[in-house]
Amino acid sequence: MDHDLMEAGWVSRGHGSIATFELIRPTRVVDALAAHRVAEDSSAAYMAGGIDQINRMQDGAAPDRVIDLSRVQGLTGISEKFGALNIGAGVTHHRIETDPMIASLAPDLAAAWATFGNIRVRMAGTIGGNIMARHPNYDGPVLLAACGARYVFEKPDGMTSLIDADSWPDVPPGADAASGALLTRIVIPTGGDRRLVFDRSLKPVISVAVAVDGNGGGRAAMGCAFAEPVCVAFDVGANAGEIAAEIAGALPVPIRDVFAGSDYRRRMARVLLERQITLLAEMGP
């Protein structure tokens, strides 16, 4: 009985179920990357706040080596460069919600981020862990795709790569973990008349974030309704109902699960999109 409940995900296994592992606590990015390069017959995993990583290990994931990122210098900075906000991958949700620079450069993002989970999750969980967990219901990747953010990775071969948040779903989940690429920061365009709105009232059926850049460009990103967030660019200006209908009609087939069917999710995408595009127009710059 207990076993069935655990298999169904209703009861968590305790810490006692975690297999033995070696804990590495690097202080530099280069050492974290080196620690991830283990022999072929063993495995390694990064851990930031540890919320998802520990759960996965309780559920049977058994990396030989866990690399704790909490002491790695350079992962917790927040700065502004060339008109863009740079947020270190190790910055917690709580800091995003309360940091004065983010409040001044991206207030809508800070407000949306403050709606995540509960205070314990926001104090421990990081933006990097939220992205790298690749969970279809997590809000970070949806908001960041709508904002036109880019993810910066350092790789074990010494290369740096930049990936647009809206094309992040094209990177197969697991490929990032296997390669040992370390997400170091997230770059978010700011300035102008950028606005962002987020509606998570229908989670876990669908979540929708819509951003406009003040130059006639809009981006809508949707979570929960697909295996990975879907982001669509659109031109601001036409009637909100028409834009919403066009975007919703062209979406890939949404998932069907115990919470909702595909048709309902598509209908709700149209309803929430229309509502948010109208709201953005009313808010103005």
Ligand SMILES: Cc1cc2nc3c(=O)[nH]c(=O)nc-3n(C[C@H](O)[C@H](O)[C@H](O)COP(=O)(O)OP(=O)(O)OC[C@H]3O[C@@H](n4cnc5c(N)ncnc54)[C@H](O)[C@@H]3O)c2cc1C
């Ligand atoms: C009760 C509860 C409610 C929640 N509610 C919400 C919610 O409303 N919205 C929402 O979006 N989320 C929600 N979450 C999820 C939460 O935001 C994430 O669990 C958290 O952000 C994960 O961050 P972490 O630092 O703990 O990641 P970890 O568990 O440390 O890591 C997660 C994954 O990312 C990898 N990783 C971490 N950092 C890096 C890096 N820098 N480079 C490469 N790989 C890395 C790890 O190897 C692991 O695979 C909720 C969680 C709980 C438990």
